[in-house]
Amino acid sequence: MESQNGYPVLDSLDYCTYYDINKTNGVRIPLSPDAPGKALALFMRRFDKYVEPLDRNDTYGYNKRMIANSTDWSNHASGTAVDANSTKHVQGTTGTFTSEQVASIRKTQADFDNIIKWGSSN
Secondary structure, three states: OEEOOOOEOOOOHHHOEEEEEEOOOOEEEEEOOOHHHHHHHHHHHHHHHHHOOOOOOOOEOOOOOEOOOOOOEOHHHHOOOOEOOOOOOOOOOOOOOOHHHHHHHHHHHHHOOOOOOOOOOO
16 A cells, blocks of 8 residues: 555554654654654754744644545655644635745755645645
């Protein structure tokens, strides 16, 4: 089984690595233990520092689930996706980031050679 981006679906949290994103605020995100998870963890550290602080109770990584209204596995199922401050930036909404935040996200994506895709339509 593969998630939408082609990475293997992980059977449970036991197959994830917990990455400390912000130890002071207790933000830890379970992600793939492989290169995609490591890159995403680094990206999220920069997001937390330069875009907005992550809420540990509202930021999610691994979740073995399907994409809503689809038969495809979510990228969360492979530990290769993060919902950052999810209730503040609900999927499908626009305008939840300032232009400065959008610029920071885009710069960080470029710094990562655009291997990190931003699912928001902002």
